[in-house]
Amino acid sequence: MxxxxxxxxxxxxxxxxxxxxxxxxxxxxxxxxxxxxxxxxxxxxxxxxxSLDELLDAAVHTVAERNVARLREWALSLPAQADLSTELAGFIVLLAGEHRQTSVLAYELYGGALRRPALRAASTSWDEMLTEVFESTVDAATARALTAMFNGLLYQALVSPGKPEQADLEQVLRRLLD
The missing domain is CATH 1.10.10.60 (Homeodomain-like)
Structure with a gap:
């Protein structure tokens, strides 16, 4: 048309x-x-x-913005006295289940930054926003560690053949947060 x-x-x-x-x-x-x-x-x-890199950069920004919006919405919905380990474990299960396609897409684009330097700035925006959200509940160093752990746990949940168990994730997150 x-x-x-x-x-x-x-x-x-x-x-x-x-x-x-x-x-x-x-x-x-x-x-x-x-x-x-x-x-x-x-x-x-x-x-x-x-260039294709310009199109990819725009796609990465679009996906990152959507994921950040989902993350902010989740963070704002947390009760004041929420158990962060429990809530994060539940969020990972949600992202690996109900939002699996979007999560896989985000990691595919994130991984693309390894070979395409033009994508790196957009890809790291997810980590920066994740850390920023976590800094509202924990100190800066813990927020950075939690970002790395969150990304790793979500990635593992996405590539694992089985559905992630919230209790297992919660136990790992609690180790860092306690």
């Missing part, structure tokens, strides 16, 4: 890129696959994103 005036075209291309990566992996994203998914001419993707 040809659209002469399409003020949302750039965002549709980004969303299409996120969908391609989510369904088929990072290697499947090309200007051509994004254009086809967004139903725009190939020239539109190269007009808005001069």
């Amino acid at each position: 040809t659209r002469r005036h399409d003020p949302h075209r750039r965002q549709r291309i980004i969303e299409a890129a996120v969908e391609v990566i989510s369904e088929s992996g990072l290697a499947a994203l090309t200007h051509r696959t994004a254009a086809a998914r967004a139903d725009v001419p190939l020239g539109s993707t190269t007009y808005h994103f001069l």
Whole structure:
């Protein structure tokens, strides 16, 4: 479909890129696959994103923003006297279960930063925001350690063949937080 005036075209291309990566992996994203998914001419993707790294960067930012919004929403919903180990374990189970596809996508993009330096700044924004949220409940050094542990536990939960057990995760988190 040809659209002469399409003020949302750039965002549709980004969303299409996120969908391609989510369904088929990072290697499947090309200007051509994004254009086809967004139903725009190939020239539109190269007009808005001069390189594939620029498109990937936009996709990483989009996914990171969504994940940060989910994280902030979770943090704001915590009761004042919440047991952080219990709540974090439950959040990991939620992210590995109900939000599995989004979590896998985030880690795929995060891992892409290993080989694509242009993605590093956007990828680290998740860690920075996670640490910032944790600093509202623990000191800065513990927040950084908790960020690393949280990421590791979530990654393990995503690659594990079984469903993560909240009690097992809680026990590990409690070791750090007590």
